[in-house]
Amino acid sequence: MTPSRLAAVLIAAAGLGFAAMPALAYTAYVSNEKGNSLTVIDSETLQVLTTMPVGQRPRGIMLTKDGKHVLICASDSNTVQVLDVEKRQIVAELPSGPDPELLNIHPSGSPVYVANEDDNLLTVIDLNTKEVLAEVEVGVEPEGVGVSPDGKTVVVTSETTNMAHFIDTETYEITDNVLVGTRPRFAEFTADGKHLWVTSEVAGTVSVIDAETRKIIKIIDFEIPGVQQIYIQPVGVRVTKDGTKAFVALGPANRVAVIDAKTFEVEDYLLVGKRVWQLAFTPDQKLLFATNGNSNDVSVIDVPSQKVTKSIPTGTAPWGVTISQE
Amino acid sequence: MAFHLPAGFPGRPKQTWGFLLIAGFLGFFLSGALVTVRADTNGEEAPKTVSDKPTLVPIGYVKQEVEEFIPLSRLNVKPDDLGIAGAEIALRDNNTTGKFTDQKFTLDVERVPVGEDAVAALRKLVAGGHHFVLVDAPADVLLQLSDSVKGQDVLLFNVSAPEVRLRQEDCRANVLHTAPDLAMLADALAQYLVWKKWQRWLVAKGVSPEDKQYLEAIRRSAKRFGATIVEERAYKATPGARRSDTGQQLIQLQMPVFTQGAPSYDVLIVADRGEIFGPYLPFRTWDPRPVAGTAGLRAVSWHPAHEQWGATQMQNRFQRFAHRFMLPLDHQAWIAVRAIGEAASRTKSGEYAPINAYIRGDKFDLAAFKGQKLTFRKWDGQLRQPIIIAGPELPVSTSPQQGFLHEHQEVDTLGIDAPESKCKLQ
Numbered sequence: 160m161t162p163s164r165l166a167a168v169l170i171a172a173a174g175l176g177f178a179a180m181p182a183l184a185y186t187a188y189v190s191n192e193k194g195n196s197l198t199v200i201d202s203e204t205l206q207v208l209t210t211m212p213v214g215q216r217p218r219g220i221m222l223t224k225d226g227k228h229v230l231i232c233a234s235d236s237n238t239v240q241v242l243d244v245e246k247r248q249i250v251a252e253l254p255s256g257p258d259p260e261l262l263n264i265h266p267s268g269s270p271v272y273v274a275n276e277d278d279n280l281l282t283v284i285d286l287n288t289k290e291v292l293a294e295v296e297v298g299v300e301p302e303g304v305g306v307s308p309d310g311k312t313v314v315v316t317s318e319t320t321n322m323a324h325f326i327d328t329e330t331y332e333i334t335d336n337v338l339v340g341t342r343p344r345f346a347e348f349t350a351d352g353k354h355l356w357v358t359s360e361v362a363g364t365v366s367v368i369d370a371e372t373r374k375i376i377k378i379i380d381f382e383i384p385g386v387q388q389i390y391i392q393p394v395g396v397r398v399t400k401d402g403t404k405a406f407v408a409l410g411p412a413n414r415v416a417v418i419d420a421k422t423f424e425v426e427d428y429l430l431v432g433k434r435v436w437q438l439a440f441t442p443d444q445k446l447l448f449a450t451n452g453n454s455n456d457v458s459v460i461d462v463p464s465q466k467v468t469k470s471i472p473t474g475t476a477p478w479g480v481t482i483s484q485e
Numbered sequence: 486m487a488f489h490l491p492a493g494f495p496g497r498p499k500q501t502w503g504f505l506l507i508a509g510f511l512g513f514f515l516s517g518a519l520v521t522v523r524a525d526t527n528g529e530e531a532p533k534t535v536s537d538k539p540t541l542v543p544i545g546y547v548k549q550e551v552e553e554f555i556p557l558s559r560l561n562v563k564p565d566d567l568g569i570a571g572a573e574i575a576l577r578d579n580n581t582t583g584k585f586t587d588q589k590f591t592l593d594v595e596r597v598p599v600g601e602d603a604v605a606a607l608r609k610l611v612a613g614g615h616h617f618v619l620v621d622a623p624a625d626v627l628l629q630l631s632d633s634v635k636g637q638d639v640l641l642f643n644v645s646a647p648e649v650r651l652r653q654e655d656c657r658a659n660v661l662h663t664a665p666d667l668a669m670l671a672d673a674l675a676q677y678l679v680w681k682k683w684q685r686w687l688v689a690k691g692v693s694p695e696d697k698q699y700l701e702a703i704r705r706s707a708k709r710f711g712a713t714i715v716e717e718r719a720y721k722a723t724p725g726a727r728r729s730d731t732g733q734q735l736i737q738l739q740m741p742v743f744t745q746g747a748p749s750y751d752v753l754i755v756a757d758r759g760e761i762f763g764p765y766l767p768f769r770t771w772d773p774r775p776v777a778g779t780a781g782l783r784a785v786s787w788h789p790a791h792e793q794w795g796a797t798q799m800q801n802r803f804q805r806f807a808h809r810f811m812l813p814l815d816h817q818a819w820i821a822v823r824a825i826g827e828a829a830s831r832t833k834s835g836e837y838a839p840i841n842a843y844i845r846g847d848k849f850d851l852a853a854f855k856g857q858k859l860t861f862r863k864w865d866g867q868l869r870q871p872i873i874i875a876g877p878e879l880p881v882s883t884s885p886q887q888g889f890l891h892e893h894q895e896v897d898t899l900g901i902d903a904p905e906s907k908c909k910l911q
Contacts, residue, residue: 258798276798279581298585299578300798318795319823319852320582321830336585338830342795342852361852389857389894411856 185441186244186483187448188229189457190217194474197231197242198457200448202441202482205459205469211247214240219261220479223286224268229481232259232273239273239284244483254291256282261345261479263304263313265328272313274301281315281326293331297324305346305355307370316343316357323357323366325373335373340364344393345437349420350400358393358407365393365407367423377423379407386412395437399444399462406447406460408435415449415458417465429467431458439480450477539589542579542617542835544825545610546572546594546818547630549603549622557764568621568644569594570807571815572822577806579826586830592822597622604633611639616837617825619818624648624655631657638837640844642821645814648698652865652901656908661844661866663817663824667702669900670784673872673884674777675706676898680886683751683775688717689744689766691757699779700756710889715748720762740769747772754778781876784884787816788875793883796854820853820868827851856883857896865908869896 184203191198195215199208214233221230222244229242232255239253239262255262258277265272269286281301283293298320305314306328315324316339323346325335340362347356348370355368365379381391392410398420399405405418414428415435432451439448440462447460450473457477459469546569556562564570572592579590593615595606603622607630610618616638620627624646631641635657643651643662651657652666665673678684686707690700700717707714720743744753744766753770755778757763763780775781789810792800799819803811811819828843829835843849850858855871862869874882885895891902901908 258801276795277801296584299581300795317582319578320585321827321852322582322585324585333585338586341827341850341858361858362850363858387894389896392857 190220190479191474192478193476196474198473218478222481263306266310303346308352314346318342339366360392363391397438539587540835542590545615545618549597568814568818571818575819575822621645644817653907658910663820671702671706672899674784675710676884676886677874679710684712685750686754687747687750688754695758696756741771745771755780787813794856864903864906
């Protein structure tokens with residue numbers, strides 16, 4: 160929260176008493192891949208607060224666990240930038256190695272795991288010392304990075320090898336390799352740590368992997384009337400904290416699929432903007448933001464009603480999105 | 486197409502005849518010394534530890550050298566390792582995956598000098614245990630090779646020959662084509678021109694049999710997609726020296742005259758596969774018109790500046806490896822080796838029968854930086870793939886274009902579709 164907004168909240172609280180606290184406003188950060196910029200959005204007013212320049216080709220983006228920084232994969236600058244959310248300034252860079260695309264963070268707040276798409280590596284960086292702790296050799300074109308809630312396992316998907324590699328976060332050794340559908344792009348653990356959801360962009364499927372046995376328990380297919388199968392290309396996936404619903408961004412199919420996360424049945428397809436890439440929930444799980452790379456906007460989905468309620472213009476080619484915890 | 490080649494071109498020293506490319510990859514393979522790995526699909530058990538002897542998957546490559554004129558532009562001089570470097574980088578990709586699946590891929594290249602026997606080279610590879618062989622050879626040589634191993638456990642990948650007849654009356658059951666044919670390329674270009682509403686075409690045609698094949702494909706595309714050929718004009722000059730001290734003053738006068746007095750047209754289509762005159766036409770036409778076809782705006786399977794759909798990573802790792810740009814033949818060879826790798830990892834096998842069946846089956850798909858899965862057409866063995874429409878320096882578009890509809894897959898609006906196919910695979 161910016162100092163001015165904090166002041167406004169305090170004044171409001173003082174004047175009206177805590178019963179009249181305004182609805183929580185979160186801040187969404189959207190990376191614009193072609194715009195080389197970051198669009199900052201207020202989740203309550205759904206207005207753009209500011210657009211600021213960042214490194215070249217920003218894609219994967221994630222708020223740090225303490226909420227103080229946003230990490231931005233600036234792929235063509237070959238670095239991960241550290242944005243101070245108070246100052247709204249880039250204050251540091253992480254030695255990510257070449258072409259960082261997606262990253263994730265250990266539940267304890269550090270280290271950071273970065274997929275180096277160009278080098279078949281997962282780079283592990285201590286967020287405090289900014290030192291590289293390890294480089295793990297994985298398959299060809301690593302991209303998606305998922306961290307288990309207990310912090311014991313990090314999973315990397317490799318797009319040309321078509322595997323989810325399970326890596327022990329203590330030893331940095333690969334313990335399991337699970338062959339999934341073609342061009343796996345994103346990996347998301349469920350909050351209970353029991354399942355791992357992996358999207359396969361070219362195969363057009365989502366694999367749900369049992370995190371314990373490391374076996375695929377379900378392959379989810381999609382079928383949209385009037386859309387050829389070949390355009391159904393799953394990328395981003397998010398599962399609600401209570402484990403009931405999953406949302407999958409379907410790329411050029413211009414839809415977000417809503418899936419019953421218990422039965423794995425697809426319940427609905429929500430029409431969003433063009434070429435939908437990534438998704439992020441607000442912490443209260445009431446809203447889901449979806450980045451639309453080809454229509455230069457973010458679609459806001461109301462999670463309880465499963466309706467697209469708003470489209471917010473962004474910079475050019477929005478790709479990643481992360482939302483503050485407060 | 487003008488490609489600015491980086492320093493060091495034409496790259497690495499010539500591979501000698503029959504040179505084995507295993508050694509370099511052995512080191513690469515052993516560097517990833519992983520103790521415990523497991524590859525799972527749908528609950529099937531796989532070995533938990535890497536054994537001392539991984540499953541071997543040897544891949545062959547027959548390159549029939551041919552006599553060719555040097556190209557008009559020195560930017561387009563063919564690298565000595567054209568195609569082979571694409572196969573090599575795919576082999577690396579396969580072996581990176583092989584670390585986790587306990588499989589090892591090798592590539593053995595047989596270069597056949599002009600006038601020598603490609604069939605003997607293929608027999609040598611087959612005798613050495615190669616079931617999967619890439620072929621970079623003219624159409625007739627490809628057919629000889631196919632016939633020489635008919636009925637054996639050998640699958641050939643045509644990585645270069647674009648002749649339509651290889652997918653039609655001369656199609657073969659033991660050949661899959663990763664190279665697009667002339668019909669696909671012409672359709673891809675035609676769709677873009679029609680989308681652009683440049684539907685009146687003046688055709689400048691060469692007189693060689695190769696040009697005639699291209700012309701037939703252009704005529705077919707015009708008819709399919711609603712373009713009109715306003716006139717076909719033949720350029721009859723015979724090929725001479727590609728460069729001369731006299732320079733290009735004469736060409737500056739010849740090309741406007743050659744294109745003078747044409748009926749009203751939108752775009753000049755060049756059918757000149759041997760580069761006798763086509764590359765001279767852009768910016769020299771009598772009327773100010775764009776040039777497309779075998780010169781100017783072209784339809785290609787790959788372009789060195791193609792960066793969509795993750796292609797940046799492919800271009801980067803190819804350039805680091807080969808010290809030059811990735812060209813269409815490199816990508817066509819990459820696809821063939823990757824198709825073998827993909828089938829081997831999915832079937833957990835190095836054997837001919839399961840790999841061959843998987844590649845041809847419904848489960849096969851390949852990610853190849855084209856924005857959609859690539860598969861093989863069952864009726865003629867042709868790889869289904871979007872085609873890039875490109876100027877010299879940058880891609881302009883990718884076909885199929887929006888609005889050209891197909892009941893199953895829009896990409897099947899490119900080339901010979903099942904109902905019109907004359908191919909009887911045997």
